[in-house]
Amino acid sequence: MARSDSSQTTGSALLSDHAAARFLDQATFGPTPFSITQLQQVGISSWLAAQFALNTSDLPDQPILASDGKFNTNLGPVQAAFFQNAVSGQDQLRQRIAFALSEIWVVSQQSGVRQAYAFAPYWRVLRDNVFGNYRDIIKAVTLNPAMGRYLSMANNNKANAAKGTAANENYARELMQLFTLGLVQLNSDGSPAVDTHQNPIPTFNQSVVTNMAKVLTGWTYPTAPAVAARADNPPYFFGQMSAVEHNHDTSAKAIFSNIAIPGGQTAEQDLESLLDALMQQPTMAPFVSKQLIQHLVTSNPSPGYVQRVSSVFLNDGNGVTGNMQAVITAILTDAEARVNDDPNAAANPSFGHLREPVLFLANILRGLNGTVSASNNINLYATEMGQNLFNAPSVFSYFSPQYRTEGGLLGPEFQIYSTATAADAVTAALYGTLDKSTTIDLSSFLQPASSVEGTLDYVSYVFLHHAMSASLTQAATTAANAAKSAKAQVQSALYTVLTSGEYQIIQ
Secondary structure, rough: OOOOOOOOOOOOOOOOOOHHHHHHHHOOOOHHHHHHHHHHHOOOOOOHHHHOOOOOOOOOOOEEEOOOOOOOOOOHHHHHHHHHHHHOOHHHHHHHHHHHHHOOOOOOOOOOOOHHHHHHHHHHHHHHHHOOEEEEEEEEOOOOOOOHHHHHOOOOOOOOOOOOEOOOHHHHHHHHHHOOOOOEEEEOOEEEEEEEOOOOHHHHOOHHHHHHHHOOOOEEEEOOOOOOOOOOOOOOOOOEHHHHHHHHOOOOOEOOOOOOOOOOOOOOHHHHHHHHHHHOOHHHHHHHHHHHHHHOOOOOOOHHHHHHHHHHHOOOOOOOEEEHHHHHHHHHOOOOOOHOOOOOOOOOOOEEEEEEEHHHHHHHHHHHOOOOEEEHHHHHHHHHHHOOOOOOOOOOOOOOOOOEOOOOOOOOOHHHOOOHHHHHHHHHHOOOOOOOOOOOOOHHHOOOOOOHHHHHHHHHHHHHOOOOHHHHHHHOOOOOOOOHHHHHHHHHHHHHHHHHHHHHOOO
């Protein structure tokens, strides 16, 4: 596979396979020869427009009860469908962004939401809103019953002095800390804003948390079919939570930035006021933008990169704040994301991010022409690698966005990194079976295998943006030359590449 050295990323005719593969590694679950060629033909702008229009992947609804009459807690079919979609689904960008959002807006079976049927509806909320407005995401997730269960907003009623109860503060705190504002105010480039004593300025204090909890009172689970509605409905995870006004705190509340929520409003009106207030906070733009950049492009974006994306978050060019299509486009087409599309660009050792287990597994299966059925067990390998899908250990997700490597750089995914388990998955894929229903097809790798050089060129094209280093090329050549058959040469070359740090860190 001959490599074009053009680095142009906007014109379809001149987009190199190197540039196309890099872009697809950031915007999808991994490039394939077909998707690389397709992107080269249409160009980035047209590709984005087409992806924004696609919404084809779904997760199957699960039975509420298991065969024994108890609540069904088997998430296996949902996890299997996720990997099937990630490997073969056409709406790659929507899936990839929805997955990134699921790692920010965490709902987990590990604590709180045991029922398996809660997860497909929650996933659809993210999937259906990723290309809308961030305000819509906040509202949809806030009123989703799975989130209501996970962070205790469902049946969160106003204080009752006679009973000694107060509004639950769980969701109120995490909505600010993890989903929208963070702990400290930020400048547009993501750096902390400081006071006159050079101390970071908090975004909220305990008083704000208490008042935010009051704002969010009065919501209950959807009413299940054939069940009478109650003020505090039992958990039911299809549909959207509904307001019970007599359980809502109607007092006036002062929230972040000393914004006043007027008294006498309904639960719906208080929520709308809160959403308006959040969208007015300039800190949200860099807070959200940086996390999305980290998930898609690089763990250590420059302040300029964060600032450029934040400015689009604040104003998409038409005066709209939170336009997700504009934000995603800004992230993926920014000069910092695209600079290494030029194969002659100087290497930046701090650029890129580690493939987390879900991305790692989906990527190797896409690259190896994998066929993944609805009964696959791919998530077992993700779990061994430290990422059990929809089972994050806490509301802080599978790994912290603030986790740093020994060298001091941000490297969130390294918090769960394991070379041994990654090698186990590669070995199973190449030499055994990942599970009874998942297969790979190495025929495309065998076609150029008349020489080891041809094999490695194709492996580099599929998995390394056609940019394999001299040292990895030598290691893979040595491994391939030691094999006795064409297939064994391909397997040896692929094993060497796919277990290398060069592959596992997306640059």
